[in-house]
Amino acid sequence: MKKHHWSWSAIYLTFVFIILYAPIVYLVVFSFSSGKTMERYRGFSLQHYADLFADSRMITIVINTLLVAFLASLLATIIGTLGALAIKDARRPWKNSLLSLNNVLMVSPDVIIGASFLIFFTMLGVRLGFVSVLLSHVAFCIPIVVLMVLPKLNELSPTLVDAAYDLGATRWQALTRVILPAIAPGILAGYFMAFTYSLDDFAVTFFVTGNGFSTLSVEIYSRARQGIDLEINALSTLMFIASLLLVIGYYIISKHGGRRHRIVVVREGDAQ
């Protein structure tokens, strides 16, 4: 029975992963095509990779994009986690309105967000460029972090925190020793989601960027008029492989540190 159950789930999971990765495989395959567009495959070639490495403008854009994504999601995660803590502690009527305000940016279409940020930045006299893009990315990444962290906080039993205080923990100690470890998966999930939002954003970035600063999405969307260059496929392939390596690296590290990891898990389980 048990074994049978597992095999069905394996089939299901394989199916889901095939769907998730089908378009990516498609992109990767065409990055090696000697043709110019993503239709018929025209024989193997590394031409697009050569083009990519010769394109210093593109490389600058990639670095900019990654820098904004890493930094914005880090700041958003910190502020968002603090925000989730604040919402958790807030009283009932406040809680709901805070949560609703939190979600405003998630529902507003990007164009509206972008346009109103643009007006806002120019009103404040912020020079458009790296700083304005970073600030906007932090801004629209915060809500998703809150949404990821809050369920974890809600599951955290209040008695556990009380127990920490009873044992003489300061607020800081209670936070770092009890609360943060318990909600760490939510925080990490929030970070990854924020990173995703940041990497993928086009409309908001478009409006608030300026003075020569550009990100990958803006570049890709603006190129659509001329047809998407397979150089972009090559770039995406490289970025995909890099992130895959990162994930596998994470897997190996966590496997090696497996024992320690398990202890942490047990301790969390005990705590509940």
Next chain:
Amino acid sequence: MRQKAMFIVPYALWIVLFVVAPLVLILYQSFFDINGHATLGNYANYLTSSVYLKMTLNSVWYALLITLVTLVISYPTAYVLNHLPNKQFWLLLVILPTWINLLLKTYAFIGLFSRTGTINQFLQFTGLGSHQLLFTDASFMFVAAYIEIPFMVLPIFNSLAEINPSLINASYDLGATQWQTFRKVIWPLSMPGVKAGIQAVFIPSLSLFMITRLIGGNRVITLGTAIEEHFLTTQNWGMGSTIGVVLIIAMFIIMFMTGDKKQKGGRS
């Protein structure tokens, strides 16, 4: 207590600067017509025009369907992932595809779905004949769900991972079947994640715009498409903002509904 205040400051600052301020701006703009005169005409126009009302219904309907499809695919995925060794690794593999640019992936889907595309070639190969896949509701919903899956899997996975295994064991010990255990123990306990997922998927689905054109061929028009058009083509920011206000009100209603239930669920 002072420390507590310090926690709130950055978040509160964010709310004031990047949420309330744009919100006020949008509200303010929704009271101006295309020539910059103050008016209530935009709202009157929205409420009396059959085009906008139909569009609103359309958007809600499609968003509901997309959310449902996403949930149906994501819940079992999150559930199965949770039973795997190295589950964090597999979870990362679910998120990874979202790091590839959306427009690129959409173009890849065009390649996969087109008449001469990979899927039709496969169908022909298996003798099922070629079909019109693009510009159908099914393909539109599929791609929309594809985009949203990671945003649904993640919160559900997190809340499933939190469930104390002893509760499940206790349920079996008390003679519950697998299905009963799922319905009475696992499903209710994973509810916060499901709700977070629904919020993260339904609300943005209301304002989808790009894939409505690329995959849907503009046969599906959502509120997002209309806003896009008003802001960028017509330059009628007043009307665009009005629809934006409607969307935000819709979101407040949804938040109010799910938020209330969550409290009850949390206590029981």
Next chain:
Amino acid sequence: MKKLFSAFFAVVLICILLALGDLALNHQSTGGSGKTLTIYNWGDYIDPALISKFEQQTGYRVDYETFDSNESMLTKIRQGGTNYDVVIPSEYTVQRMKKEHLIAPLDHRQLPNLRYIDPQFLNQAFDRGNRYSVPYFWGTLGIIYNDQKVTGKDVQHWEQLWNPRLKNNLMLIDSARDVFAVALITQHDSVNTTDYQQLKLAQHHLKQLTPNVKAIIADEMKMYMEQDEAAVGVTYSGDAREMMNINHHLHYVVPSEGSNIWFDNMVIPKAARNKTAAYQFINFMLEPGNAAQNAKYVGYATPNAAAKKQLPKKITADKAFYPPANTMKHLQTYRDLPLRVLGEYNDLFLEFKMFAK
């Protein structure tokens, strides 16, 4: 907790490394004078080799930023906060920018190479005397068809698109002005009409087209047509050229009864910071050798007569892209319409799209 902290420091470290890399790259490219020229253009709409050549010739550093539509570009320029030196809008946007005092009048003495431009592309209605703009590329609106699915003579005129044989086989460009232009031309009205009755009539006519309409899309039409997804499409000549390069069964027609002709133009915004370099750049792009090189790279039709001579005969003899004089005289440019009228176009178009379902 340890895990959280180490993750935190790892991210900080990555950020520092990226910032350093960014600095190094910037340093490398600044090199010379440190004076910059900022260009705001469509993506991939210039041969990058020309930018390098210009940088070498003048010692300026070129910042190249891109936009995806006239309207979003306009929103940004209008709002201020940026200082672009050269921008490349389409003709109706030039007119709008002129009206809103966003662009500076040009000093023709600083643009001696303007004499290479074919006179028929100068002094257009949207900018008399080319006081504000210099043509960059031009093109038309037309019909692209797949010869495996329809015969050429069935799609020479706009009215033929209504033929029931094209059921669910036609793709339209997602632009209110262009789709209405098709309908307006079939009823012999101006593509710039402000008469609501004529527009209503055009919409009525368009609604009868809906059984044939498969999709209303933008740039992605290229990919769709290349993949034989539909028999016929209404699109721009520039896009058509690219589709035909990929799929040799595709052909492009500019209906002789009339169509839209469009121009992308170089302008200098009022807020430009480095006007000297802007003039130098425009003049540089007008040089026949450079213009020809750019036309070869981008693939659109060049208004530069001297450059056209340098292009291969195969390109310039193609009637679809350099139409004969008797078609040329029926082509109309879009005029910038009052916002109210533009709103009517778009509302009627939105209704048409909803009807298409």
